[in-house]
Amino acid sequence: MNHKFLNKAFKATLLSYVVLITNVAVSQTSTSSVVVGKDDWLFTRYEFATPDDAQDTQATISLLTSISKLFEQKGIALVMTMVPSKIKIHSEFLPDGTSVDAYTAGKYESAVKVLQTSGVNFVNLNQPFLASQHRRGDTTIFLHQDTHWSHTGALLAAETIKAQIDKTPALKATLESIPEEKYTLTWATNKVSTRARDLVKLMPKDSPAYPTEKVLPFKVGRVNESKAGLLGGSDTTLITVIGSSYANKNTGYPDGLRYTLQRNLLDISIPVDQGPWVGMEAYLRDDAFKTNKPKLIIWEIPERELRSPPNYKYRDARYVIENNAWLSKVTELLR
Numbered sequence: 001m002n003h004k005f006l007n008k009a010f011k012a013t014l015l016s017y018v019v020l021i022t023n024v025a026v027s028q029t030s031t032s033s034v035v036v037g038k039d040d041w042l043f044t045r046y047e048f049a050t051p052d053d054a055q056d057t058q059a060t061i062s063l064l065t066s067i068s069k070l071f072e073q074k075g076i077a078l079v080m081t082m083v084p085s086k087i088k089i090h091s092e093f094l095p096d097g098t099s100v101d102a103y104t105a106g107k108y109e110s111a112v113k114v115l116q117t118s119g120v121n122f123v124n125l126n127q128p129f130l131a132s133q134h135r136r137g138d139t140t141i142f143l144h145q146d147t148h149w150s151h152t153g154a155l156l157a158a159e160t161i162k163a164q165i166d167k168t169p170a171l172k173a174t175l176e177s178i179p180e181e182k183y184t185l186t187w188a189t190n191k192v193s194t195r196a197r198d199l200v201k202l203m204p205k206d207s208p209a210y211p212t213e214k215v216l217p218f219k220v221g222r223v224n225e226s227k228a229g230l231l232g233g234s235d236t237t238l239i240t241v242i243g244s245s246y247a248n249k250n251t252g253y254p255d256g257l258r259y260t261l262q263r264n265l266l267d268i269s270i271p272v273d274q275g276p277w278v279g280m281e282a283y284l285r286d287d288a289f290k291t292n293k294p295k296l297i298i299w300e301i302p303e304r305e306l307r308s309p310p311n312y313k314y315r316d317a318r319y320v321i322e323n324n325a326w327l328s329k330v331t332e333l334l335r
Contacts, residue, residue, distance in 0.1 A: 034199050035095065037095050038095060041145075042145045042146075042199035042203075043093075044202075049103055049306075050103065051103055056309050057307055059311075063327060064120060064301075065115065067280070067327075068080065068118075070330065071297065073334070074334045076293065076294060077174040079164070079165065080115070080301070081122065081123040082108065082125065083300060083302045084108055084129050085108075085302075087100055088104070108124075111306055112126070121164075123161050132156060139215075139216050146196040147198055148245065148248075148251055149251060149253070150251075151215065151217045152216070155218065155256040155260075161298060162260035175296065180262050183258050184223060185218050185255075187218045188219070192217060193214055193215075196213075197210070218252060220258055237266045239266070239294055240265065241253075241257055241267045241298045242270070242298070242299050243269060243299060244269065245269055245271070247268070247269045253267075284334065310325075
């Protein structure tokens, strides 16, 4: 799908992540932004939450609830999900003396409870991730030296989203109203080296070298390839998958959803320096939405973004907007 917005707005996601996390870490603390864990695991300190962010977190939850109702009024099914923090899912690899505090540990479930009680179609990834056998072993949910999930984690997220849709009658009916396309998924037989190493890039220059991580990817293909290309988006896609860098095609998440939903979709990955709010507003302004309104939108946000409403002061100033002003803009766009 050739839209200027889609071609221009979502470039350099990983670079943007490095810039933002570095700026936030410098602004909020004098310690390193990277936590060096056991067995060559690296984590971002930014995932540790504090009670000081409670007000911003509440603002985020309120806005998510409001936009969910706006989409419902527009006749568009919105499914929200949130990527759990790596420090919780793989906490056993944190260094000795470092643990996940009670506030950080409970923040995800607290937010889920409020959102679901408010009527938001919210998919809880925290519970299946914590229960997964892939928290340990050879194919872990998150990459060792990167903030993002592996193909294993991305597919688990896609499977969980599909299961939630299936058990929610209104969402299931919406999905069934969208023409099905047959997709297959094949896991690689051998691991390959990954270039995803955003946390290594944040390490001090005199840090020891970390070996390149090897991962097991999958490949998704459409059974009946169209002239538009194997996984190319067309102007008739009725599902939009929008999210952070976790929704980037390199993570496997969009293709995982193509496979579990057995539908084609438009996938949009928002650079982290822009954040979810500017990204969603830009999508609603673009022809990708105006001329081809979807029936279903799946919106992914990292857990760490709970503390980052539109007016979050540590975001690039170009993308900071007052909370009520953002809501007014999207309200107008969804009239």
